[in-house]
Amino acid sequence: MEASSADFAAGVAAVAMEAALSGLSNVYFEKVLKSTSLSVWERNIQLASYSLVIYLPTAVWVNPSLFYGWSPLTWVVALLGAFGGILIGLVINYCDSIVKNLALSCAIILTAVIDFFCFAGPMTLPIIAAGGSIVVSIINYTSSM
Template sequence: MSANLKYLSLGILVFQTTSLVLTMRYSRTLKEEGPRYLSSTAVVVAEILKIMACILLVYKESQCSLRALNRILNDEILNKPMETIKLAIPSGIYTLQNNLLYVALSNLDAATYQWPSDSQELDSKELSAGSQFVGLMAVLTACFSSGFAGVYFEKILKETKQSVWIRNIQLGFFGSIFGLMGVYIYDGELVSKNGFFQGYNRLTWIVVALQALGGLVIAAVIKYADNILKGFATSLSIILSTLISYFWLQDFVPTSVFFLGAILVIAATFLYGYDPRPAGNLTKA
């Protein structure tokens, strides 16, 4: 059963990450009239949706009893403040990572959606170089922070008896606080001018829902598998996203270096997850 949950959660994570990257990139580069939605507010809304989903799951596990739900939330969250505070560290890092993902996808692919004329080519190249540097720095920072947060969160999940949904509620609580702080600091003026949900449309809500789902799936992967397999699943989703960009969106031309990296990732995933049969189980010819 645990093995099935491990591979099921990994498969869902690959699908979720691939869908999120493609829809988020499209939503951040789509040209529309009016203000574009604020990535800082999208992070907060995703955290709130994650909390609501986890509360519903805990409610279902408590046999749909409001009294039992209230008791569990009080016993596991309010009455254990030190256990709850432990989640502040990975929550802050995950909130930073989510914001950096928006920054990366807003900058790395800017040149893809611009087709300048000859007179604008020089300015476009300079802008593209600057955007790519910002995007690359955002990606690198997100990678290093994600590794630490993943290991820390895995340690907490596997050393305590609290359910993964309770832990996600705690994560979402701190994530919402940190996210609101980011909204106030970076986009406070825009929010006061055009509203918290400025620029939101159907695609924006799909991105937010996928991001909320990602938090739940990542927690399940760390719980039933481990943080290293989570990293492999994310790498596979990057390869899948790139292939879709090439065959469907036609905005990326893979190189030999990309194919080499893809082969190494697939091979590493197979070797790490391969479980050979014990020598004692081999039958003699």
């Protein structure tokens, strides 16, 4: 029983740390986007160049070619991820990080609803409660504007 309570405490601490770091990074990214004269596109290229410096040497060193083993589905997933990153940058630039988090929450709930109707996925009480919480959050956010 002791190990399970220690695991629970470690899990709660990890989730709390992730939430704090995620919030901090969102606020900092919003500040960086809105405090300079660079466009979203210039900022995305700048951020991508940092990633290339870190990941490109590893990818070349580990694999015989840069896109070794990539299937068409892998390309679709990579392009969707890139498109999502650009959308996030645009949302944060023209709105704020709160709107981005509300949109992300809606996307997660929409995914659960589509999973339920199309693939007979589970629609459990926590999913329903999360959806209700998101609706209340959106109402509170829009009524304070």
